[in-house]
Amino acid sequence: MKLTSHQNMKIFILLLLSSHFASSVRHSLKYIYTGSSGLPDFPEFVAATVVDDNLVGYCDSSKKIIEPKQDWVKKLLEDDPDHLELYKGLCFEREPTNFEATINSLKQRFNQSGGVHILQRMSGCEWDDETGEVNGYIQFGYDGEDFISMDLKTETWIAPKPQAVITKLKWDADKAEIKFYQNFLTVIYPEWLKRYLASGRSSLLRTELPSVSLLQKTPSSPVSCHATGFYPHRASLVWRKDGEELHEEVDHGEILPNHDGTFQMSVDLNLSSVKPEDWTRYDCVFQFSGVKEDIITKLEKDRIRTNWVKPSDKTVLVIAAVVVVALILIGAAGFIVCKKKKGERPAAPDNSTELSEQLNPET
Template sequence: MKTLFLLFLFCHVSSPVKHTLKFFFTASSGVPNFPELVATIVVDEILAGYCDTNTKTIKPKQDWMEKVFEDDPQHLEHYNRHCSENDPVFFKTLMDSLKQSFNHSGGIHILQRMNGCEWDDETGEVNVFVQYGYDGDFFLVFDVKTETWIASKPQAITTKQIWDKDKDRITDFKKYLTQIFPGWLKKYVAYGNSTLLRKDLPSVSLLQKTPSSPVSCHATGFYPDRATMFWRKDGEDLHEDVDLGEILPNNDGSFQMSVDLNLSSVTPEDWRRYDCVFQLSGVKDDLITTLDKAKIRTNWGKSEINGGRMGLHRPICWLLGMLSFVFQFG
């Protein structure tokens, strides 16, 4: 499928004391046996709630989120109203408008929106974000400071002009972003603190595909995803001959990452001068793994490591990921 399914909307930057609330909406056209709209609530990268146009009701995906709905029925009612009525109508109307603007009469088309907020529980600072994408490209972004929409495509200008003129909608939208969403996020963190604030250290392994391949220091099973990993030599951080991979999710909600070291110019007697260092936010002690040939797990003669979970990179077909997501969580 096209690159329109890239996770271009879902990138984030984490810091030790920041919490995030993200709402992901994916509207589709021309996709058989798939809901026209899928929406999820994600708190600190954990799936908290899910709904689609087939179920028409919000499904809590964490015990603490279920408790939120039990204690606040109006909160649950708000989500159900949006899931069954407001959001499907809005996204279908917008999808039809975009297809007309782009002269798309058939085929598969994807409309995405990510909105929410980031809250620093130490400083109290709140950042908000709203992004629309259509067929894999940025389409519209909301600038909360100027209270205007920024069009990324010529076809988005008409929508921008209409939305910019709707001052009541902008005022209501900004209120949700800057006041209501942060309040919800604080509530969710309070209810889910045993999960959201936990610290899980990973298992760390040294891996090598072939004798001439870089050595990969691979950490898996850590939580949260606010972590760093690097190689050092004689206690000094290395920046050359090092390739840092991105943080990727595991099926159990934990995370994994790798950092590769090119040893082509390193003599065997110097190997033990190198260390792999893993640091998890909120944890004082680092995990240090010394480069030791005897501890390297090789994959010689077997299927390549990159064929497994370690090979997952951003150019993933988003729709296939969402299909898997629906089957797992829907």
């Protein structure tokens, strides 16, 4: 949960969407509030609603707008004006005021007089649709570092920085506030999450299989197994040898979002110590959460796409032509040298007479 002063909102949201969970049956709801001070080109308060790592709503206190990012969210807010008014109250009234006051307090506590400062709060829940297990969380960050978070099991706040101890002691003493947060994180949020999943089922619960390719820059480079266009993001991509997953000589990349809402990922395999005859023992496996059938891509040379091009007949002809031209130039240079040695001068250009007349002042 980090946002530096040099990041803009597009990068901020991209980082939020790039995070993922390993469980195949967990759904998530996140609310990310961001307050800023000293950033002229950034709103003083913005908030984002994220369901299963999909941005579904956004609000901006400076423009006084609540912007649904999915059609089903727009319809849900139209059908439930009370839900819309709740978001308006949070985005335009209560939270901007709270965040501004908190930033001013933290600046004094950290002995800061000016500059750029960022306060963030991320709260939400994870819900297992098979077991019904719910995990709620709420945490605050200041200037890109963790500041304070709640431990729901012990009903206390955790302060990783000395400057947060004052806040911890004050909040630990407010048992009513802790119960309020517990109810929201473990009861209200899961209810909202289930409602959002039901309303956006066609987009949030869809399944799109990827296209898988084998890529290699040069014959000595690792072979990259690249999967793109899949949804949801809960997937894995591994290299296997003789049916066993490899952990050495393998480099896993992050799951990244595509512009169309799908995802991509890659995993590299170092073949420097593998004999060519053993390539057939390797394959790349894409595994999808909730999908029984894996996508298996065998490591075969004719399936590898590469930027490296072998010399062709056309290349040989071009090289031959360059050699011929070079020989002609060398021959011409030798002819001129030979003429000079014999006392002969090369013939003047056709326009030499005209040029001399132009330089003669009597003409």
